[in-house]
Amino acid sequence: MEQSVLEQFENLCTQEALPACQSHCPLQVDGRALASLTAEGKIDEARKNLERNMPLAAISGRVCEGPCREHCLRTALDSGVNIPLLELCIVQEGRPVKPFPLPGTNKTIAVVGSGLSGLVAAYGLAMKGHKPVILTMGRPGGKLWDLSRRLMPAEVIEDGLQTLKNIKVEFLDVKTFDRADLDELTRERGGVFLAPDDPLFDFSWLPPESLVADRVTRSSNLNEKIFLGPDRHEKTFLEAVSAGKKAALSLDRLFQGVNPATAREKEMTGPTRLRVDLGGREPIKEMEPKEPTAPDKDEAKAEAARCLRCACLACLPPCPLLRGRKGYPKKYAREFYNNIITAFGIRHSNRHINSCTECGLCAQLCPNGANLGQFVAKAKIEMVKTSHMPVSAHEFALEDQVFSNSDEAAFIRLQPGSTTSAALFFPGCQLSGASPEGVLDLYRHLMAHLPGGVGLWAGCCGAPGRWSGRRRLTDKTVATMAEVWKKSGSPTVILACPSCARFFEAELPDIPILGLWPVLEKLALPERAVPLAEPLVVHDPCAARLDMESQTSLRRLMEKLGQALLEPPMSGRKTLCCGYGGLVSEAVPEMGRQFVQERLSGCQEPILAWCSVCRDRFRAEGRGALHPIDLLFPQAPPQAVMTEEPPGISAKREGRRFFKIKALTDIFGEAVEETKTMGLNVDVPGSVLRDMESRRILMTDVMAVLENAAKNGPSFINQETGRRLANLRPRQVTYWVEYDERQDGSILVHRAWCHRMETPGAPGERKESPASEEGFARTGGRV
């Protein structure tokens, strides 16, 4: 995966953008962190944090005018958080941080003027190990001495000057300073900083434009070695601090041979890209300390509590993957990327990558449209390409796809009696497997009402291959489908399944498609259609979140039927995934359940889901659920069907076989050959079958083991209980079946299990064909 793919995504998720207070602070003081720490009573830590960005914090923290306040997001509610008040408390109450300058260099710098900008510049330079000399006229400190002693006690200034001396800043008292002095310093010193905020120095002999600095680097037009403090428009103390800080950094870069102007964007103040939802926040009155120059800890705490801790959480709450761990999409994308490029060791994020349903909800909630699902799709392709996709993760779904497209289940026919078809109905493998009779009735309805003839096309679109990152398999599937479609006269394809629709849109853009609901809406209601007496919560499948046409048609169709509908809290564009998307329920079943639970927790009523997988997943959780065809083409009273146990994986495969046989014989009048089996009489109790389903063991797998045992004898016999145990490894999985042979020759299955490891030496464990490059070997078409 190209790093640019990651960078593109990183650029979309603005979760790490600075809060407004910080983006508007010329020192980049992190108001959000100060507020958090202060609110928690961690004043010492707050001081540490402050000193990281604010030089000479003991002094600067007393004079900051708080330019951030007018930009604070609280201004929309009441007034900006009083960060200067917090700073005041932090520098008065918090333990000072002892400065540790870097090892010394031989660079000497003349700092001309001992106002705040000069002191700060000297501080910054000394911390980098350079040797600043501050030129002063009499007592250093400039305008700091003009402040009230309450706010700025003399000992605070004295302490600040002592701090500078401690880190080897020298002071040189001068009587005058003129052009010749400047020229001499420029010649002899590594650099010069002019600090016009010291009123005792007069720079009027310089042309006024020469005293206007570059906003970022503080460089001047006098000489590349001369940097400037605040100009006459920069009157605040914070501007002086900022100028000194920036100039010190520029000089340090100059000494290192680096252009002072590069990569300084972060120091520019301006609006932030961070988006914050203010919904539900109440106004809180600003704290007014008893003594404005010395707020106590409790007063600071109260003010700090007003901070909203600005952060973007827009996409996190409804997604179990995003909210489940401490992070956000940008962080996850980086983690996933590192997981992919890692050369050694365990790939810990495989599981998390395979936990994204690619449902695209995050993109709908994100102010920038960041779609982690799209990133995950690319990550999966890369994992498959480099053979790092865990083989078992999507294996069953891929086999199901291959089965659905094998001769056992797939077919395509034009409408009986016609030589062309205006349309082809593609019900999709899931719906035709789960509700074969209903789909056949639906097809009959389409044939009866659509002009021009409708063919029937049974198979799997290929969504599982796409979801699992198998690009090669997908390309092959797509090529076959395109060919089949062309041979049928390139008709419009009517799609019942929203996941098929997305697949066709993305992979087969030349094929014109129509959603089933817009088509049905225009036809007469089917004769046997019945509404349910109670209202149903309509669940839009996540694959159809942007398919407004189908969403509307389905609702209108239900209205026509007289079926009352309720809207869940998240619906339409913001609908939730049932957990099958991205094959999450296959790869990480626990995660799949969290998704389905998230959907169910928002409503109590039975659900109308227009994707059969969603319907069946809701039912598996015990919630009544129907597909629209259960109402439009009922095979049994919907009220009863609604709460039935959903068809499992074996039943759905059987359903697809049945669908083909039934369609060919009943509708197309063809003779179908019966498949031959050994005719074993096998009994699998419901609880055993459910167990098998959760392990993705099919009835056909169990039958293969038993037929093999019938020919070759069981592998083991239990002398105490008389039970038998048989095993077979038809492909990359070994299946075990524990059973009893009854008197009448029938078989009662007690348990079945499987594993993927093999014991190559042992008999019966024959080594099968190696895995295909795509990582899964077995094909469908077996009994």
Added chain:
Amino acid sequence: MAHAFSKAGPEGWSCGKCGRKLEPVSVNVEYMGSSFFVELPGCPDCGSILIDSELAEGKMLEVEKLLEDK
């Protein structure tokens, strides 16, 4: 790793072909290109190995997943 799978054979089973009672047998197990020896209940004559559900869905599954993430 050899220890990870070792366990006494499940009660009462004997080989379907040879009729012998199962004993711990040292076998090579393989997955995802890794292989190692473990002791598992098996037939002392023909070497048929019994992997019960507890092992298959417990320790063995754990190791399978680990090897798949490697």
